[in-house]
Amino acid sequence: MAPSVPMVPLTLIEGADSKGAVCLDGTLPGYHLDRGFGSGANSWPIHLEGGGWCNNHRSCVYRKTSPRGSSKFMEKALPFTGILSNKPEENPDFFNWNRIKLRYCDGASFSGDSQDESSQIFYRGQRIWQVAMEEFLSLGMKQANQALLSGCSAGGLASILHCDEYRELLPSSRKVKCLSDAGMFLDAVDVSGGHSLRNMFQGVVTVQNLQKDFSSTCTNHLDPTSCFFPQNLVSDIKTPMFLLNTAYDSWQIQQSLAPPTADPDQFFQQFRTQMVLAVNAFSNSDQTGGLYINSCFAHSQTERHDTWFAQDSPRLNGKITLLFQNCSYGFTNGRNTDTRVPLSIVLLRIS
Numbered sequence: 001m002a003p004s005v006p007m008v009p010l011t012l013i014e015g016a017d018s019k020g021a022v023c024l025d026g027t028l029p030g031y032h033l034d035r036g037f038g039s040g041a042n043s044w045p046i047h048l049e050g051g052g053w054c055n056n057h058r059s060c061v062y063r064k065t066s067p068r069g070s071s072k073f074m075e076k077a078l079p080f081t082g083i084l085s086n087k088p089e090e091n092p093d094f095f096n097w098n099r100i101k102l103r104y105c106d107g108a109s110f111s112g113d114s115q116d117e118s119s120q121i122f123y124r125g126q127r128i129w130q131v132a133m134e135e136f137l138s139l140g141m142k143q144a145n146q147a148l149l150s151g152c153s154a155g156g157l158a159s160i161l162h163c164d165e166y167r168e169l170l171p172s173s174r175k176v177k178c179l180s181d182a183g184m185f186l187d188a189v190d191v192s193g194g195h196s197l198r199n200m201f202q203g204v205v206t207v208q209n210l211q212k213d214f215s216s217t218c219t220n221h222l223d224p225t226s227c228f229f230p231q232n233l234v235s236d237i238k239t240p241m242f243l244l245n246t247a248y249d250s251w252q253i254q255q256s257l258a259p260p261t262a263d264p265d266q267f268f269q270q271f272r273t274q275m276v277l278a279v280n281a282f283s284n285s286d287q288t289g290g291l292y293i294n295s296c297f298a299h300s301q302t303e304r305h306d307t308w309f310a311q312d313s314p315r316l317n318g319k320i321t322l323l324f325q326n327c328s329y330g331f332t333n334g335r336n337t338d339t340r341v342p343l344s345i346v347l348l349r350i351s
Helices: 057-063 125-138 154-161 163-168 196-207 250-257 264-283
Strands: 007-012 030-034 043-048 077-079 099-102 114-116 121-123 146-152 175-181 241-246 289-294 330-332 335-337
Touching: 043 154, 057 121, 125 163, 146 154, 146 163, 154 163, 154 175, 163 175
Parallel strands: 043 099, 043 146, 146 175, 175 241, 241 289
Antiparallel strands: 007 030, 007 077, 030 099, 114 121, 289 330, 330 335
């Protein structure tokens, strides 16, 4: 990491344990905050960390010994790059906002409110979400003129799950939007004809007893596992939501859909088709939102400088555009396009 990248210290949420808001191992949850200034002093982006899930007792016990399950193992400081960067030349829209990264240590995309008494594993993602939002409001977010909830991967799923809750934290006169990066995990068929990701999500829902907290809007017509898949949730979100995803998500293809020995060509195209169909209802809905589905073989694109704001990217209306220059196909704001030009960062702006 270049020495010029600022290292932002970890802050633990004191008193969170008194409200039962703890990581898998019972330690305090934490976040990193780089204060805003100037025109961004009253603007707040909250970025939710990703990092997979634990879907059974064994994997949750193992996760307790990692930064994804315990603040004892979290880095004491993190570099802020991409959408969290404080450099105007790299992050012109958000560089001077109060940028926060909320650490992920519950194993279920900041969902769940239960515990395993016998093993002392705490599934308290929902409580972590709540105490973190209380903390940020007390730090000044309640005066925010504009606010953005974003996240990558499991954090991208969390930004979908919590988007409307985030909107409700601030008065209706304030500008509040959500961004999900690589959060569109599909209930897709893998190369063996099975449903690897559905099996994983079913384990997450079961071990953390998530179904009791799901919205009846979904559970009235779908099973609990389906209500953890974003494709069944995004069309019902009322808050303006921006979906950023690749049609060939590298994590989903490598981890849950196809082993390295599989012939990828036809399978990739089928997966892309499923991704486009999954966001079709969202893109055609009446809500204010947008999406960009590009053709990169990647996963999570807002946290890294080289995919967030590369100097050699194409330009649109004089703006350096978001993502790789070689991503040649996408859906922008619900419209099919064959141009080489990805969506400009200006379309992500809250102002």
